Amino acid sequence: MAAPSNNPPLLEVKNLRVEFPTRRGTLLAVDDVSFDIAPGEVLGVVGESGAGKSLTGNAIIGLLEPPGRIAGGEVRLEGRRIDDLPYEEMRKVRGAKIGAIFQDPLTSLNPLYSVGRQLVETIQTHLPLSAGQARTRALDLLKEVGIPAAESRIDHYPHQFSGGMRQRVVIALALCADPRLIVADEPTTALDVSIQAQIIALLKRLCREHKTAVMLVTHDMGVIAETADRVAVMYAGRIVEIGPVRDVVKHAKHPYTKGLMGSIPSLGIRHDRLTQIDGAMPRLTEIPPGCAFNPRCTERGRRCLGERPDLMAAGATRAACWLHERGGVGTAVTKELADA
Amino acid sequence: MPDGGSQFVRLAGLKRYFDVSAPWLVRVIEGRPRQIVQAVDGVDIEIAKGETFSLVGESGCGKSTVARLVVGLYPPTDGSIAFDGNDMTARRSQAEMAALRRRMQMIFQDPYASLNPRWRVFDIVAEPIRAFGLAKGKTDLEARVGELLRQVRLTPADGAKYPHEFSGGQRQRISIARALASEPEFLVCDEPTSALDVSVQAQILNLMVDLQRRLKLTYLFISHNLAVVYHISTRVGVMYLGRLVEVAPTETLFRRPKHPYTRMLLDTIPDLDMSGRQRAPVAGEVPSPIDPPSGCTFHPRCPFATDRCKAERPRPIAVDGGTVACHAIEEGRLAVEERSYAAAT
Numbered sequence: 001m002a003a004p005s006n007n008p009p010l011l012e013v014k015n016l017r018v019e020f021p022t023r024r025g026t027l028l029a030v031d032d033v034s035f036d037i038a039p040g041e042v043l044g045v046v047g048e049s050g051a052g053k054s055l056t057g058n059a060i061i062g063l064l065e066p067p068g069r070i071a072g073g074e075v076r077l078e079g080r081r082i083d084d085l086p087y088e089e090m091r092k093v094r095g096a097k098i099g100a101i102f103q104d105p106l107t108s109l110n111p112l113y114s115v116g117r118q119l120v121e122t123i124q125t126h127l128p129l130s131a132g133q134a135r136t137r138a139l140d141l142l143k144e145v146g147i148p149a150a151e152s153r154i155d156h157y158p159h160q161f162s163g164g165m166r167q168r169v170v171i172a173l174a175l176c177a178d179p180r181l182i183v184a185d186e187p188t189t190a191l192d193v194s195i196q197a198q199i200i201a202l203l204k205r206l207c208r209e210h211k212t213a214v215m216l217v218t219h220d221m222g223v224i225a226e227t228a229d230r231v232a233v234m235y236a237g238r239i240v241e242i243g244p245v246r247d248v249v250k251h252a253k254h255p256y257t258k259g260l261m262g263s264i265p266s267l268g269i270r271h272d273r274l275t276q277i278d279g280a281m282p283r284l285t286e287i288p289p290g291c292a293f294n295p296r297c298t299e300r301g302r303r304c305l306g307e308r309p310d311l312m313a314a315g316a317t318r319a320a321c322w323l324h325e326r327g328g329v330g331t332a333v334t335k336e337l338a339d340a
Numbered sequence: 341m342p343d344g345g346s347q348f349v350r351l352a353g354l355k356r357y358f359d360v361s362a363p364w365l366v367r368v369i370e371g372r373p374r375q376i377v378q379a380v381d382g383v384d385i386e387i388a389k390g391e392t393f394s395l396v397g398e399s400g401c402g403k404s405t406v407a408r409l410v411v412g413l414y415p416p417t418d419g420s421i422a423f424d425g426n427d428m429t430a431r432r433s434q435a436e437m438a439a440l441r442r443r444m445q446m447i448f449q450d451p452y453a454s455l456n457p458r459w460r461v462f463d464i465v466a467e468p469i470r471a472f473g474l475a476k477g478k479t480d481l482e483a484r485v486g487e488l489l490r491q492v493r494l495t496p497a498d499g500a501k502y503p504h505e506f507s508g509g510q511r512q513r514i515s516i517a518r519a520l521a522s523e524p525e526f527l528v529c530d531e532p533t534s535a536l537d538v539s540v541q542a543q544i545l546n547l548m549v550d551l552q553r554r555l556k557l558t559y560l561f562i563s564h565n566l567a568v569v570y571h572i573s574t575r576v577g578v579m580y581l582g583r584l585v586e587v588a589p590t591e592t593l594f595r596r597p598k599h600p601y602t603r604m605l606l607d608t609i610p611d612l613d614m615s616g617r618q619r620a621p622v623a624g625e626v627p628s629p630i631d632p633p634s635g636c637t638f639h640p641r642c643p644f645a646t647d648r649c650k651a652e653r654p655r656p657i658a659v660d661g662g663t664v665a666c667h668a669i670e671e672g673r674l675a676v677e678e679r680s681y682a683a684a685t
Contacts, residue, residue: 048537048538048539048540049537162625164625165625192398192399192564192625192626193398193564193566193605193608193609194398194604194605194608194625195625197607197608197610200610219538220610221538221610222609222610226610260538262542263539263541263542264542264567265542265545265567265568265570265572266567267567267594267609267681268680268681270570270571271571272549273546273549274542274545274546274571276539277539277542277543278543280507280509281537
């Protein structure tokens with residue numbers, strides 16, 4: 001279930017809403033999302049494109065692109081509210097307390113500065129170190145993330161590194177000030193499979209050693225299965241299921257999660273056909289009333305058309321589906337309604 | 341051409357080099373040498389009628405270049421391509437060439453870039469029919485396009501819309517409908533699902549399997565996603581730096597991988613079953629194809645490399661129903677290991 005209650009969560013997100021004002025009205029891209037991350041825990045956030053997973057990550061680190069804005073709810077880091085901090089205050093939190101890793105390592109590094117200079121600048125922004133000490137720390141970080149010949153590579157520019165090496169530099173940057181939480185947004189998507197495995201192994205090792213919590217945003221269920229402790233599945237701006245990764249992968253409770261798992265081709269067994277979820281995720285302008293998944297759901301009942309389910313206990317996980325109301329009693333109710 | 345009768349598509353010694361040198365004047369002034377990328381460096385593939393042959397490999401291994409060579413988007417530097425017994429590199433009249441070209445079509449990776457945004461879907465799908473003169477009159481054309489759209493689970497009314505009105509998965513259906521318009525027998529699919537979300541990917545893969553059965557299509561399927569390849573292929577070829585390192589029937593390749601690179605690739609597949617299988621991330625990255633390593637191009641990353649591997653390029657040898665290009669396998673230094681995958685319940 002949720003994080004152990006005896007030690008307070010590192011990150012608390014409560015009823016977070018992110019909206020985009022447009023000419024044709026306000027779009028709700030993240031709708032009432034709540035979750036916790038315990039210290040040292042890896043929370044995976046999966047979903048298909050447009051599900052709102054990256055926006056949730058960006059809202060937490062305070063990097064929403066205007067006109068996107070937080071419209072409600074709160075984000076607390078170590079008990080302190082951070083979603084309403086002024087820009088300068090947030091800058092101090094970002095980097096020092098929360099590190100960020102983005103998808104494309106080429107765009108998250110400055111092409112005009114050597115990687116050493118970027119590391120030293122970040123370290124000196126957050127830690128009271130002299131230039132020499134900062135450079136030593138930068139060198140240590142580069143060695144730690146597995147850059148060969150770090151002594152000479154530190155003065156190279158991003159274009160002189162390969163994709164995998166660049167992502168290692170980005171990870172070193174995120175770790176500069178020993179943050180408590182890293183928000184990693186599709187950290188391996190731009191990389192080849194063999195490099196992807198290296199980066200995942202690296203991220204896992206570093207977070208264990210530094211006891212850093214990670215919010216891992218990705219569309220790749222395989223990456224989550226290997227890395228995360230818990231996983232949140234997002235659909236159309238809401239969390240539809242959250243729970244320990246093993247239970248969500250093996251015994252998914254929400255019909256969307258079940259379909260999603262079935263649609264991933266797996267090794268070992270060759271099915272004639274993959275499970276498929278017909279249709280596509282609705283656009284933000286066309287989210288249906290009731291449960292947003294209802295037009296694609298095979299177990300839809302009448303209640304699903306009108307009333308939106310919140311997360312409720314469903315076995316070892318929590319799912320936003322009327323089937324699990326009152327611990328599964330809901331099944332019969334909705335079926336009955338569907339027949340009526 | 342002496343062609344083995346049963347082979348539908350045959351690539352022999354196929355090579356494609358790209359000149360990526362600096363301009364002539366820069367080369368002369370700065371004394372820089374010519375730079376040649378050996379994108380495809382001697383590939384032999386035979387594809388039987390009705391099968392799905394997949395090419396896998398990491399970016400830059402030349403798999404997309406092979407796809408483009410096969411459909412004639414690039415002329416080969418060397419080697420031959422035979423399609424149903426016809427040498428595609430031979431000189432022919434335009435009419436003869438068109439008759440052959442009609443029988444093969446391509447599906448591209450990015451459905452956002454491969455459809456003309458200014459054309460209506462009807463015209464996009466009708467273009468091959470018009471180009472090859474396959475319809476008799478307007479009503480016949482409309483009937484054919486309607487049928488094609490229905491075949492990919494769209495409606496004939498969708499023909500009046502523009503590509504931007506469709507989602508990624510629907511656009512890929514449109515490009516499949518267009519590819520099927522000329523009634524081809526052979527489809528080259530270059531990463532057709534890589535740009536799509538998993539649930540949509542499942543829809544497209546299911547559709548491709550259905551169409552293959554119904555229309556007796558032969559596929560050349562290019563992908564970097566091994567799980568997808570496992571699901572869809574009859575046989576698989578693994579490419580590394582422009583060369584085929586291993587070709588085998590799908591089940592054999594995944595159960596008893598021979599080449600060290602194939603083994604490494606299989607190790608990188610994230611484990612959804614969480615059986616606790618240890619992934620061994622292999623050090624190193626793919627070297628530049630401009631200056632590939634000598635001998636076996638995989639030797640700098642290979643844990644079993646010897647001096648012979650550094651000097652001599654391995655020849656493909658027949659093993660266990662497939663072919664492998666590896667000295668360690670040929671010399672019997674490297675035992676074949678059985679792999680099992682936790683069968684999900």
